Amino acid sequence: MKVGKLVGPDGIPAEAWKACRNISVTWLTMLFNKILASGKMPDAWRSSTIVPIYKKKGDVQQCSSYRVIKLMSHTMKLWERVIDTRLRAASEVAPNQFGFVPGHSTTDAIFALRMLMEKHREKQQPLHLAFIDMEKAYDRVPRDLIWRALRKKQVPEHYVSIIQDMYRGAQATVRTQCGDTRAQPVTVGVHQGSALSPYLFITAHWCQLWTNS
Template sequence: MTLMVSKKKRSKVEIEKKTKWWKLKKEECCEDFRQKLRQALGGQVVLPDHWETTAEVIRVTGRKVLGVSSGRRKEDKETWWWNEEVQDSIQRKRLAKKKWDMDRTEESRQEYKELQRRVKREVSKAKQEAYDELYTRLDTREGQKDLYRLARQRDQDGKDVQQVRVIKDRDGRVLTCEESVQRRWKEYFEELMNEENEREKRVEGVTSVEQKVDKIRKDEVRKALKRMKSGKAVGPDDIPVEVWKCLGEAAVEFLTSLFNRVLESEKMPEEWRSSVLVPIFKNKDDVQSCSNYKGIKLMSHTMKLWERVVEARLRTVVEICEQQYGFMPRKSTTDAIFALRILMEKYRVRGSCTVCL
């Protein structure tokens, strides 16, 4: 009896192609981007006032200058240390191998063997240099962060929570269809974010104070831009904060003008209203339950910059009591809990009761 087993086709995972904005870390790439952007604007140094026009020019220039990712799924390979020289040598070796397979002459065989030995030496040298650079980097602060990030990524890969292909519905049934899984996520987050809570009654007899709001200044934008962290995932508009940092003073002038228009018109660009909601596993309990995930929104970096400018102004006029520990700089709820435990232990030793308000 002959048994035929058909090979199961692997489902193709499509990954969105992304602009390689991380290349702006290199000064030469940053300078090239500035020059090409200036050429795209017709030689102008000042960015256009219209947000949609400026955003589209930046995106197109970024794709042309920096390139885009392949869109293929990133695999865990042991060839991360390959450089351009090694890749070129390996390509020549492959071509020599094809030539030898076609004509089978002694000359082509010797050429292939020579390239094979040369590639082996180059691979060994490149691998050693890459590891030396890695070990040197681990002694720095950035290297320690990379090591922690790598360890965390390895731990997540072992739990198979990078791509949640199955999820349970509200009745506990496992959903495997992609459309059903997406509908369940939509249903869960809509319920979570639109939950109605009891509203407290407004305090009567309090009049609102209205006063003239000063225009946003360039120094406010500079401070907010300096506080923004680099290397964060971009929102749907595909313009990271690295772009504004790269453009320098031209970006400050454009953003100041843009933020003042938003302040006066009380309307923000439509692109800022869109965001991408990504479920992140909390590393506890059932991996197929929606309640064990927290939703992270990927929003426009420019809108976050606008929020930082507004938040900095509010901090100068809003008084917050000293007992507020959550969401405060240089404070933590852990400190408050620790202080409360110490007080309770001291009063317990004395035989006194503790009253918390």
């Protein structure tokens, strides 16, 4: 886990866990095993803080003129990494998925596309390409689609329930110059800045692509 990051609402920095070394490992192992057995994470992890940052262009009164940073519990992020590792081991990611997959990059996708174009050019065959620009993709993923996609991928039901619990009761405040706003429920999309969100996003996207198969 990287250090020097802003803390979430629980106020615990990543440096605290790194400083305690073996004590942290022992304590976190006990905590995570308890969460794994009960299927319920601490309620303090359900809160987050959204920090809007002006893009330095556009109308300052328009939300689209800002990008956001979401501050979440660093301890929760460690827990998410544990679940992410187990999910990737339990379910296979599509071989043509390049983004958010360790050992792969968009460069691989570009290379594969260029090879495909060359082959079709040699054989004088038509090739159809589709480019999709997903605006605010993380913010708009329906959560019912995520649960359905996980089950379609044959992820063990216990892990599906654990992930559902991560999103149950999620709420966020917005940091302003006048202080933080009142907490509001977050009922759609995956968490910004979450260690688990990339896997959930590509799994839900895979389900959408092959929904008619």
